[in-house]
Amino acid sequence: MLSGEALNLAFTLRDAVGPLVQGDGPAASAVKAASGLSDAAFDAAVAELESVGFAQRFLDDQAEPRLIVQAPLQIYLDDLENQGSDEL
Numbered sequence: 001m002l003s004g005e006a007l008n009l010a011f012t013l014r015d016a017v018g019p020l021v022q023g024d025g026p027a028a029s030a031v032k033a034a035s036g037l038s039d040a041a042f043d044a045a046v047a048e049l050e051s052v053g054f055a056q057r058f059l060d061d062q063a064e065p066r067l068i069v070q071a072p073l074q075i076y077l078d079d080l081e082n083q084g085s086d087e088l
Helices: 004-017 028-035 039-051 071-082
Strands: 055-058 066-069
Touching: 004 028, 004 039, 004 066, 004 071, 028 039, 028 066, 039 055
Parallel strands: none
Antiparallel strands: 055 066
16 A cells, blocks of 8 residues: 555656556656655655556656656556446
């Protein structure tokens, strides 16, 4: 189970990339701004998502790190949204 901040960040991240994206992601600063979390809360939430394999910070040739969405994040959020429904 994710903390409230990590869960909110997970939904914010998915909103930024879409429900079908994996292995790619937006600039970390864009997700942080959209999340409204403080620096410390954002860093803790990202660390929590990384610890369970839902996302990872990626530094490439760009000056700013990106948050990369991993497939388990999409699956987890889909499962949460479909709890209590009859859909299979």
